[in-house]
Amino acid sequence: MVEGTPALPNADAPMGVPEAGHFSAQKVALYELLLRQLQDDGFEAEVAALTSQLHLHPNNRVEKDALLDVYTTSLKWAFGDEPQGEWQPLHCTPVPPLGKEERVLDLEGMPIPTGTSQTPDPSKKPPEVRLLYTASHKSHCRSVSFSTDGRFCATGCTDGSIKILDTARMRVCAASTEGPVGRMRVTEEELMKPIVRVLQDHIQGVTCTAFHPTNPTLFSGSLDKSVKIFDLTRPPGHKKAFSVLQDVYAVHSICIHPCGDFLFVGTAHQAVRMYDLQTLSCFTTSHQEQHHNAGINDLRCCSDGKILATASMDGSIKFWDAVGNQVVNTLSKAHSGSSVTSVRWSRGQRYVLSSGNDGRTRLWDVRMGREVFCMGFGPRSADFSTASFLNGERYIAAANSNVRLSDVSFFDSTTGSPVFMKLGVHNVPVHALETSPVDKTIMTGCDDERARYFSIEER
Numbered sequence: 001m002v003e004g005t006p007a008l009p010n011a012d013a014p015m016g017v018p019e020a021g022h023f024s025a026q027k028v029a030l031y032e033l034l035l036r037q038l039q040d041d042g043f044e045a046e047v048a049a050l051t052s053q054l055h056l057h058p059n060n061r062v063e064k065d066a067l068l069d070v071y072t073t074s075l076k077w078a079f080g081d082e083p084q085g086e087w088q089p090l091h092c093t094p095v096p097p098l099g100k101e102e103r104v105l106d107l108e109g110m111p112i113p114t115g116t117s118q119t120p121d122p123s124k125k126p127p128e129v130r131l132l133y134t135a136s137h138k139s140h141c142r143s144v145s146f147s148t149d150g151r152f153c154a155t156g157c158t159d160g161s162i163k164i165l166d167t168a169r170m171r172v173c174a175a176s177t178e179g180p181v182g183r184m185r186v187t188e189e190e191l192m193k194p195i196v197r198v199l200q201d202h203i204q205g206v207t208c209t210a211f212h213p214t215n216p217t218l219f220s221g222s223l224d225k226s227v228k229i230f231d232l233t234r235p236p237g238h239k240k241a242f243s244v245l246q247d248v249y250a251v252h253s254i255c256i257h258p259c260g261d262f263l264f265v266g267t268a269h270q271a272v273r274m275y276d277l278q279t280l281s282c283f284t285t286s287h288q289e290q291h292h293n294a295g296i297n298d299l300r301c302c303s304d305g306k307i308l309a310t311a312s313m314d315g316s317i318k319f320w321d322a323v324g325n326q327v328v329n330t331l332s333k334a335h336s337g338s339s340v341t342s343v344r345w346s347r348g349q350r351y352v353l354s355s356g357n358d359g360r361t362r363l364w365d366v367r368m369g370r371e372v373f374c375m376g377f378g379p380r381s382a383d384f385s386t387a388s389f390l391n392g393e394r395y396i397a398a399a400n401s402n403v404r405l406s407d408v409s410f411f412d413s414t415t416g417s418p419v420f421m422k423l424g425v426h427n428v429p430v431h432a433l434e435t436s437p438v439d440k441t442i443m444t445g446c447d448d449e450r451a452r453y454f455s456i457e458e459r
Contacts, residue, residue, distance in 0.1 A: 032059035037067040087369030088328050090319060092349035095258060095303040103392035104348040105413050107365075107372060124412070125459050126419050127391065132441070133170035133194060133453040135163060139205075141445030142431045143220075147211040150438035152196070154218055155451040156206025162199040162220055163451075164232070167441065169194035170453045197236040201228050208253045213260050221251030227265060227275075245275060245282075253298045257322065258305040266296030272310055274325065283325070290327040292316065297341045302349050309352055311340035317354055319366070329369060335360060342386040346393055353396060355385040361398045363416070373416035376409075378402065383429075390435040390442055391456055395419060397442060399430035408433065408444060410456075425452065 023031070035058040039047045051057055059066070098104060135155060143156035146167075153165045173194060204224035211218055216232040220241075225248060228241035249267035256263055265273040270292040271284045285291070294313035301308050301322060308320040317331040317340055334340055335356030344353045351372070352364045360376035375387075375398060385400030396411045406429050407422040432445030442454045 028056065029059075031056050033062065033067040033070070036060065036062060037065065040064050089368070090307055090329070090349075090366040092302040092306055092345075092366075093304045094347060094349050095305075098348065102347075103394065105346050105351055105389070105393035106348060107351075107414065124419070126410070127395070128457045128459055129420070129423060130174070130455045130457070131425060131452060132174035132455055133165075135165060135195065135451040135453075137161070137163070137449045137451065139449060140431070140447045141449065141451045143206050143209050144432040144434045144443045144445045144451060145209045145211060146434055146436050146443070148213045148437060150436045150441075152211065153434075153443050153451075153453070154209040154211065154220075155432075155443070155445055156209050156220060157449075158205035160200065160202035160204055160206060160222065160224070162202075162206055162209060162218070162230075163195050164197045164199070164218070165194045165451075165453075166196050167194075167436070167453070169196075171455075174455075197232070198239060199230055199241075200239045201230075201241045202226070207251060210254050210256050212256055213258060215260065219254050219256065219263060221254045221265065223250045225250055225267075227251055227254060227263070243280070245280065247273070249295070252296060255299050255301050255308070257301055258303060264299050264301065264308060266299045266310060268295040270294055270296070270312070270314070272296060272299065272308070272320070285320075285325045285327075287326060290318075292318065294339075297339065298343050300343050300345055302345050303347075304349070309343045309345065311343040311354060311356075313339040315339060315356075317343060317352070317364075329366075331364065331369065334364075335362065338381075341384050344388050346389060348393075353387050353389065355387045355398060355400070357382055357385065359385060359400055359402055361385070361387040361396065361411070363396075363413070375411045375416045375418075377418070377421070384431055386431070386433050388433055388435045388442075389413065391440050391458070395456070397433055397435065399426075399433050399444065401429035401431060406430070408442075423454075 031054055035047055035050060039058045047058060137157045139157045139159035141155050141157050145154050151167060153167055155163045202222040202224050204222050206220055206222050208221040218230040218232055220228050227245040229243040231242050247267055249269040251265060251267050253266040261277055263275040263277055274283045292312035292314050296310050296312050298311040299308060305322055308322045310318045315333050315335060315337045317334045318327050319329040321328050334354055335358045338356045338358040340354055340356045342355045350367060352366050355361045359380050359382040360374050362374050363372040365372055379402055382400035382402040387396055387398040390397050393413055396413050397408055399408045407426045408430055409421055410419040412419055426446050428447040430444050430446050435442045440456045444452050
């Protein structure tokens with residue numbers, strides 16, 4: 001054939017089947033592997049027919065089942081059911097140590113639920129949920145957090161304000177309104193008493209808040225690309241922060257290391273920031289390939305401070321060595337490729353709870369890197385979702401921004417089956433949800449400009 005002359009079609013080739021010379025090198029290699037895989041599986045007649053049509057031969061230079069091995073380790077990732085590589089078991093120690101009578105989630109030896117039920121179990125009596133207090137705001141409430149001792153709760157709003165509430169006073173308000181004449185004995189001033197201070201220093205919406213584990217200090221992150229640090233020992237009239245950590249991206253989540261010396265910050269950027277709270281110096285990992293591929297929605301440190309879990313818009317959950325600042329494990333496409341919006345550690349440090357924009361909540365065993373079960377119902381899409389353990393990890397509370405649900409649901413943490421499909425209190429999306437670290441109470445932040453404080457008691 002003269003160089004530069006286009007190749008003529010082979011008269012013997014079936015219509016629509018090009019010759020091997022018209023395939024790219026990658027496609028030729030793929031077909032040769034495919035023929036070899038069919039040959040390995042005993043489809044000799046099919047291999048002979050395809051060899052005749054494609055003018056290619058099985059690749060006999062590779063080992064048996066070579067294409068299957070490639071699929072198992074690589075191609076399978078594209079379909080959301082990828083292997084995670086060699087999982088490094090995470091062994092974290094609960095701090096403080098578990099008490100002798102303390103109840104925590106432990107599914108050791110229990111069968112993994114298959115096809116989790118989407119209807120409540122009639123044989124189990126659901127807990128009694130009581131609304132203890134409702135705090136009014138002037139805008140959507142998008143963030144709630146408890147102090148380590150459970151005495152205070154912070155609520156953050158889209159107008160940039162933060163309210164600090166006293167949990168004991170909220171319970172007193174609930175007690176004083178009980179009985180036939182209870183309402184008559186409560187004045188508007190008394191109902192406002194649980195709000196011990198209002199902070200106003202952000203110029204855009206507050207997305208996250210966190211109390212320092214030992215000092216009377218509150219940290220808050222905002223869409224205004226800053227983290228503010230408030231001294232809670234100042235008189236209530238002081239509404240401004242005493243220090244500011246400025247970023248160039250909107251702040252989505254913050255977490256203070258249990259030792260109290262470091263602050264982890266997740267922003268719309270893919271790199272986790274770590275601040276030394278003594279010097280306010282900022283650090284990120286030197287291993288650029290370990291960064292997420294999109295912004296970080298949430299991050300949480302385990303109670304002994306060894307491992308940091310981060311949830312990202314790229315659909316993955318990464319587990320970091322909080323000391324060496326390196327990735328230990330990755331759950332890619334943890335929510336079928338959807339953005340992961342929240343992550344929580346169990347008290348016993350054996351499990352991680354995650355929520356995503358697929359409208360589902362998933363429980364993971366961090367020792368083996370596998371999903372235990374998936375919870376949720378209704379549409380498989382949401383702009384935001386969150387979940388948390390409650391009542392000694394007997395239940396899981398979950399909420400998302402899907403307007404067709406617009407409420408908090410409770411699930412059994414051992415089976416994943418629903419306990420309450422809806423609480424029947426919230427009529428618009430719930431964006432914030434947090435459970436008390438010391439008792440059976442829960443705080444929600446809702447787009448109806450309310451923060452609600454509930455108790456969950458066993459019957």
